[in-house]
Amino acid sequence: MTSRNYLGGGKCIVYLIIPCYNEEAVLPETSGIFLEKILTLVKNGKISDESRILFVNDGSKDKTWEIIKNLSSSDRHFIGISQSRNRGHQNAVLAGLMEAKDKCDVAISVDCDGQDDINAVDEMIEKYTAGAEIVYGVRSARKTDTFFKRTTAEGFYKVLRWMGAETVYNHADYRLVSSRVLKEFANFKEVNLFLRGLFPLVGFKSAIVYYERHERIAGESHYPLNKMLGLAWNGITSLSVKPLHLIIGLGLLVSALSFVAVIWSVVMQLLGKTVAGWASTTSIIAFLGGVQLLSIGVIGEYVGKIYMEVKHRPRYIISERAGDF
Structure with missing residues (x-):
């Protein structure tokens, strides 16, 4: 006690x-x-x-x-x-x-x-x-x-x-x-x-x-x-701040996949097996664009919070009281 x-x-x-x-x-x-x-x-x-x-x-x-x-x-x-x-x-x-x-x-x-x-x-x-x-x-x-x-x-x-x-x-x-x-x-x-x-x-x-x-x-x-x-x-x-760490991890993963894709493209070019196709190109662009926008959005959320914090606005304002304080 x-x-x-x-x-x-x-x-x-x-x-x-x-x-x-x-x-x-x-x-x-x-x-x-x-x-x-x-x-x-x-x-x-x-x-x-x-x-x-x-x-x-x-x-x-x-x-x-x-x-x-x-x-x-x-x-x-x-x-x-x-x-x-x-x-x-x-x-x-x-x-x-x-x-x-x-x-x-x-x-x-x-x-x-x-x-x-x-x-x-x-x-x-x-x-x-x-x-x-x-x-x-x-x-x-x-x-x-x-x-x-x-x-x-x-x-x-x-x-x-x-x-x-x-x-x-x-x-x-x-x-x-x-x-x-x-x-x-x-x-x-x-x-x-x-x-x-x-x-x-x-x-x-x-x-x-x-x-x-x-x-x-x-x-x-x-x-x-x-x-x-x-x-x-x-x-x-x-x-x-783990969402920011996840963005880094996602960025590394996408970079690795992109690097593999580049190597594959070069190999296919050297072998003369390249086939022109818009579907694969647009899919890659859309995927990378989505990842980038998602990452920017998460980062923007943190920047927005910093923006609100540095203003130092009051968190509440009491306008009236009632009762015996």
Whole structure:
């Protein structure tokens, strides 16, 4: 058992960080679940009554922010911040974590839709009390996923591992992070965020809590296939340069094949067996052109990321706050 010095004196101050984007259908339902969990932990003496539920409005176009403001007026455990515009899930989580890092002992990020089992928080806090600085929520199974989503998601983690990126298999953004880690994490200035790959880079002692993911309580998912693919590609290019190494390998392979083809052409010419044909010529040109365009595209992706990073634009801008901070 590790001895801890808590901001709340003898008890741990916990902040639930909940990113919200157009969640007016589900927020009235899940907010009660989050509050019940906090109050139960307070009643059982597990956490301080200064713990909070921090909603991060990510530029919602519906009544999400109005609901958050009403919740903050109804109970002091609810607080909220609103971004000036939609900046994406990862930046919304980051905004909440950075807002909470000086006010809490631990921050737990969890999605608003109620799919992540909130009861896993109890075990996360136990792991933290035992000495872990980061506790990853990991899905024990993917029973609620379609075959396509399950296959692509599991394949994504395997590809990341193969690319040399350090991630926790089947972990998304349900995690506990201590204020100590958050203060070190604040030194990471990446604009292209992939949080599930960045936190392992911070280091410190970590642990895993397994849980089952449920069906969404209400509303529709705001993470369609194109966004998931975008997140996957961003994760690969943000954490690994192996795609560039693969281009080098592909270039060497194509060069070797081309060299063999040149020798073959010379031999055929000397033997007088050359046959004029446009099919073979156009096929070779098309193949080489495709390889070159693919390589330029991958390199361009990395150059584009460098371009965004050197601008040093803010990753989030908070326009409003609600509740007792």
